[in-house]
Amino acid sequence: MSERFTNQMITSRFSAFLKNLLGDASGAMAFAGFVILTIFILMAIFAPWIAPYSPVKPSGNPLMPPSWHHLMGTDNMGYDVFSRFIWGSRMALIIAFIATFIAASVGIPIGLAVGYIGGPIDRVITMIMDSIYTFPGLILAIAIAAVLGPGIINISLSIAVVYIPTYYRVIRSQVASVKSELYVESAYSIGAPTPTIIFRYILPNVLPSIIVVLSMNIADAIMTEAGLSFLGLGITPPTPDWGYDLANGQQFLISNDWWMAFFPGVAIILIVLGFSMFAEGLNEYFNPNIGEKR
Amino acid sequence: MNEPQVLIKDFSVSYRTKSGILQAVGNVTLEIGYHESLGIVGESGCGKSTLGVSMLRLLPPNATCKGSILFKGDDLLSLHPDQMRKLRGSEISMIFQDPMTSLNPIMRIRDHFFELFRVHNPGMQKGEMIEIAKEALHSVGVDPSRLDNYPFEFSGGMRQRVMIAISIALKPALLVADEPTTSLDVVVQEQIMQLLKKLKSERNMSIMLITHDMGIVAELAEKVAVMYAGRLVEYAPVRQLYTEPLHPYTRLLLRSIPNIKLDDMDLKYIPGSLPDLKNPPQGCRFYPRCPFSRGVCKDREPPDIRLDDNRRVKCWLYGDG
Amino acid sequence: MVLIILTIVFFVLRVLPGNPVLAMLGPKAPPSVVKAMEHQMGLDKPIIVQYVDYLKDIARGDFGRSTVTSRPVIKELLQRFPATLELTIFSMIIAVLIGIFYGTYAAYHLGSLLDVSARIYSIFVYSFPVFWFGLMLQLIFGVWLHWLPVSGESSPFMTPDHTYTGLYVVDAILNGQWDVLKDSLEHLILPSITLGVVISSIFVRMVRSNVVLALSSQFVTAARARGVKEKTVLFRHALKNALPPILTIMGLQFALLLGGAVLTEVTFSWPGIGSYLVSRIHARDFPAIQGTVVFFAIFVAIISILVDVINAWIDPRVRY
Numbered sequence: 034m035s036e037r038f039t040n041q042m043i044t045s046r047f048s049a050f051l052k053n054l055l056g057d058a059s060g061a062m063a064f065a066g067f068v069i070l071t072i073f074i075l076m077a078i079f080a081p082w083i084a085p086y087s088p089v090k091p092s093g094n095p096l097m098p099p100s101w102h103h104l105m106g107t108d109n110m111g112y113d114v115f116s117r118f119i120w121g122s123r124m125a126l127i128i129a130f131i132a133t134f135i136a137a138s139v140g141i142p143i144g145l146a147v148g149y150i151g152g153p154i155d156r157v158i159t160m161i162m163d164s165i166y167t168f169p170g171l172i173l174a175i176a177i178a179a180v181l182g183p184g185i186i187n188i189s190l191s192i193a194v195v196y197i198p199t200y201y202r203v204i205r206s207q208v209a210s211v212k213s214e215l216y217v218e219s220a221y222s223i224g225a226p227t228p229t230i231i232f233r234y235i236l237p238n239v240l241p242s243i244i245v246v247l248s249m250n251i252a253d254a255i256m257t258e259a260g261l262s263f264l265g266l267g268i269t270p271p272t273p274d275w276g277y278d279l280a281n282g283q284q285f286l287i288s289n290d291w292w293m294a295f296f297p298g299v300a301i302i303l304i305v306l307g308f309s310m311f312a313e314g315l316n317e318y319f320n321p322n323i324g325e326k327r
Numbered sequence: 328m329n330e331p332q333v334l335i336k337d338f339s340v341s342y343r344t345k346s347g348i349l350q351a352v353g354n355v356t357l358e359i360g361y362h363e364s365l366g367i368v369g370e371s372g373c374g375k376s377t378l379g380v381s382m383l384r385l386l387p388p389n390a391t392c393k394g395s396i397l398f399k400g401d402d403l404l405s406l407h408p409d410q411m412r413k414l415r416g417s418e419i420s421m422i423f424q425d426p427m428t429s430l431n432p433i434m435r436i437r438d439h440f441f442e443l444f445r446v447h448n449p450g451m452q453k454g455e456m457i458e459i460a461k462e463a464l465h466s467v468g469v470d471p472s473r474l475d476n477y478p479f480e481f482s483g484g485m486r487q488r489v490m491i492a493i494s495i496a497l498k499p500a501l502l503v504a505d506e507p508t509t510s511l512d513v514v515v516q517e518q519i520m521q522l523l524k525k526l527k528s529e530r531n532m533s534i535m536l537i538t539h540d541m542g543i544v545a546e547l548a549e550k551v552a553v554m555y556a557g558r559l560v561e562y563a564p565v566r567q568l569y570t571e572p573l574h575p576y577t578r579l580l581l582r583s584i585p586n587i588k589l590d591d592m593d594l595k596y597i598p599g600s601l602p603d604l605k606n607p608p609q610g611c612r613f614y615p616r617c618p619f620s621r622g623v624c625k626d627r628e629p630p631d632i633r634l635d636d637n638r639r640v641k642c643w644l645y646g647d648g
Numbered sequence: 649m650v651l652i653i654l655t656i657v658f659f660v661l662r663v664l665p666g667n668p669v670l671a672m673l674g675p676k677a678p679p680s681v682v683k684a685m686e687h688q689m690g691l692d693k694p695i696i697v698q699y700v701d702y703l704k705d706i707a708r709g710d711f712g713r714s715t716v717t718s719r720p721v722i723k724e725l726l727q728r729f730p731a732t733l734e735l736t737i738f739s740m741i742i743a744v745l746i747g748i749f750y751g752t753y754a755a756y757h758l759g760s761l762l763d764v765s766a767r768i769y770s771i772f773v774y775s776f777p778v779f780w781f782g783l784m785l786q787l788i789f790g791v792w793l794h795w796l797p798v799s800g801e802s803s804p805f806m807t808p809d810h811t812y813t814g815l816y817v818v819d820a821i822l823n824g825q826w827d828v829l830k831d832s833l834e835h836l837i838l839p840s841i842t843l844g845v846v847i848s849s850i851f852v853r854m855v856r857s858n859v860v861l862a863l864s865s866q867f868v869t870a871a872r873a874r875g876v877k878e879k880t881v882l883f884r885h886a887l888k889n890a891l892p893p894i895l896t897i898m899g900l901q902f903a904l905l906l907g908g909a910v911l912t913e914v915t916f917s918w919p920g921i922g923s924y925l926v927s928r929i930h931a932r933d934f935p936a937i938q939g940t941v942v943f944f945a946i947f948v949a950i951i952s953i954l955v956d957v958i959n960a961w962i963d964p965r966v967r968y
Binding site for chain 1: 771772774775776777778779780781783784786787790791792798900903904906907908910911914915925926929930937941944945948952
């Protein structure tokens with residue numbers, strides 16, 4: 034009896050939350066972003082079933098403009114651009130997720146530990162992290178990718194290194210502020226062991242901002258990956274990749290064969306929009322800016 | 328002069344907010360004579376600040392005004408924006424509550440003055456500008472050589488003096504002071520009040536003093552207007568207000584000032600809270616908290632009852648209007 | 649900061665898998681030749697010694713020699729640097745102008761169509777891949793309209809006679825060669841708009857939110873109460889006070905600008921150090937790669953110092 038009641042309460046509270054979210058401009062933006070990114074994730078997962086043709090086998094004459102058979106035309110190898118559009122989401126998302134995962138798994142623990150311990154270690158590590166952070170990310174990724182070579186893991190690693198400081202900073206500053214909160218002091222004074230303090234008290238309060246950072250980061254990572262592939266430092270052809278397709282499409286612009294360069298770019302724009310709208314919207318919904326009329 | 332310098336007639340201000348229309352000031356009629364100081368008192372949210380800002384026509388874009396504010400015969404509300412702009416700082420000036428944030432932090436004091444002069448007196452020579460600026464600083468008790476300093480180099484009290492200096496530099500006829508001493512400590516408060524008194528007599532200007540502090544009103548004001556929930560509830564010369572308060576709200580206000588001479592240990596307060604200004608009640612706005620209320624108070628708003636040339640109350644206790 | 653980047657670059661390029669000598673000589677090279685080369689390049693010394701030598705070399709300005717052209721890397725970098733500088737400066741100007749004007753007016757007309765469009769602009773344009781945008785501009789203005797050239801810094805024979813700064817636009821003016829000026833500008837427009845517009849998305853948002861904050865402060869109301877004109881209030885009071893945090897952000901965004909510059913240079917075949925880096929990577933020219941990254945690090949460091957100086961100049965509170 035009470036179970037059904039709880040379930041009802043949860044769903045009605047959830048729908049009230051949704052209504053509130055959608056009514057508010059930033060909430061609506063977050064929701065729209067969420068929808069877009071979900072579409073792309075589904076696109077990536079179900080690519081083999083959604084794509085009309087294989088992205089790596091010729092399915093028509095090369096360099097054909099968009100038509101009913103090939104919604105986005107074919108490229109110079111005869112591959113269907115639309116299919117590569119769909120399959121490209123796999124590469125973008127896989128690399129972005131792996132890179133973000135690595136960056137977060139390295140950056141967050143270090144940030145937690147350093148933020149809690151403080152002292153000279155804090156200064157040294159923060160200095161190192163700040164240097165990486167202020168250095169142009171793309172150039173660092175390029176340099177590392179140049180050394181490591183192509184391959185999914187290698188590229189993910191190159192991108193991950195660039196974003197480790199991001200997670201480090203966010204976590205560390207949150208930890209520093211939460212650390213001085215009263216409830217942490219009281220936990221400390223009743224003799225709670227250090228790991229408990231970190232995980233049970235500090236981490237839960239620090240978590241919300243992580244989601245926003247994660248989403249924003251994935252957007253950036255996708256952009257960086259596309260950049261790397263565009264420069265020829267990404268995955269190897271003929272794996273479908275938006276950045277690579279863009280580079281490939283450049284030479285055909287002059288003959289007005291524009292679709293090879295146009296559509297992959299649109300894909301990048303949409304997916305990055307999705308993740309950044311989600312992050313932005315969420316951030317503004319939970320901490321609205323002062324000075325904005327509400 | 329028979330005509331008052333300022334005549335506020337049936338003046339109302341409403342704000343359009345996300346959750347409805349809020350009437351901050353409702354049908355206020357007031358006057359300020361030449362060289363006169365009027366105190367406007369009331370608790371936070373009673374509309375006194377809105378009234379003050381309206382004198383300079385500096386309301387935010389979501390505000391709508393009704394009625395008129397006559398200054399030396401001209402209705403400020405129907406002036407062209409440029410005409411109004413010319414009055415600000417030269418005829419009508421305003422000083423604000425927080426001296427810490429009222430001066431532009433990245434501009435030197437002398438630049439504040441120069442800007443003011445250039446706006447109102449484009450032909451002024453630099454030498455003349457410096458003269459007037461120094462004289463203004465001197466009259467508020469600030470070392471004139473500090474013209475080149477930045478605001479952050481002054482303490483709170485000094486900053487307020489500088490603010491006052493800038494506002495009176497062009498010898499305005501009316502000075503609106505919005506809580507000028509609220510964020511200052513008691514000693515500095517007293518100094519600023521003395522300064523305002525001195526300036527008023529030296530420069531023959533009238534002052535609209537907006538505050539919730541009954542103490543400083545007693546010091547500076549000649550007449551007092553009491554506001555509650557956007558309405559003007561009592562208007563009287565200062566002595567009479569303190570010795571014979573008429574409106575129940577005024578009475579409770581005065582009673583709540585702690586008196587060190589009496590042995591009473593309890594702090595007196597007024598129970599209840601302000602009405603919702605988005606959904607104001609039908610009757611008298613003070614009705615829920617009034618210890619003297621009658622039946623009619625709940626149903627109809629009391630009219631303005633004129634007991635004398637300088638005495639008005641908005642309360643059913645004193646007649647039917 | 650530069651030191652840390654130098655160190656990281658050093659370790660990345662030496663310690664990670666991939667023997668640069670083998671890459672240079674090819675996998676079929678006999679071991680003795682490889683060893684000799686390693687010795688010549690100092691690669692058989694202990695890591696610490698190599699590191700110190702590396703630092704000493706850089707301090708002297710010796711960035712090594714390119715394995716492809718055998719010329720000193722530093723010379724090649726300095727030769728190509730002005731092109732990147734030109735692109736960076738013009739893009740930054742465009743980004744700043746768009747950012748300040750669009751952002752400030754949007755803040756002033758909060759809630760209006762202009763304001764909403766500014767917010768949409770900043771999120772939407774931020775999602776543009778720089779290289780895609782460049783390609784689209786090339787398509788529209790180069791291919792469809794034939795208005796502008798799509799690659800290179802200049803047409804053949806259209807370079808300034810006398811090199812003063814290395815920036816074609818500036819040199820052309822100093823030389824009085826108006827045809828060269830026109831040609832250089834034509835080549836410069838598309839790349840700088842590409843990079844400038846994409847970067848402006850961040851600036852628009854930053855300027856807008858900071859100016860909104862400044863507009864709601866007490867001193868703005870006080871200025872209005874003194875009769876100051878709205879335009880003056882907006883620019884001298886609100887915007888100027890909003891600038892310090894904006895400038896800091898702009899300084900940080902410079903790094904982003906450089907990354908975008910690399911992509912832009914490749915897209916437009918612009919002969920700067922960005923395209924140099926990419927071509928050296930394809931050629932496995934490790935000294936050049938290392939040198940270029942170091943060069944970037946120094947460049948970024950100089951710019952951040954400059955930003956600090958400008959900040960102190962605008963905001964007197966910082967100086968005291």
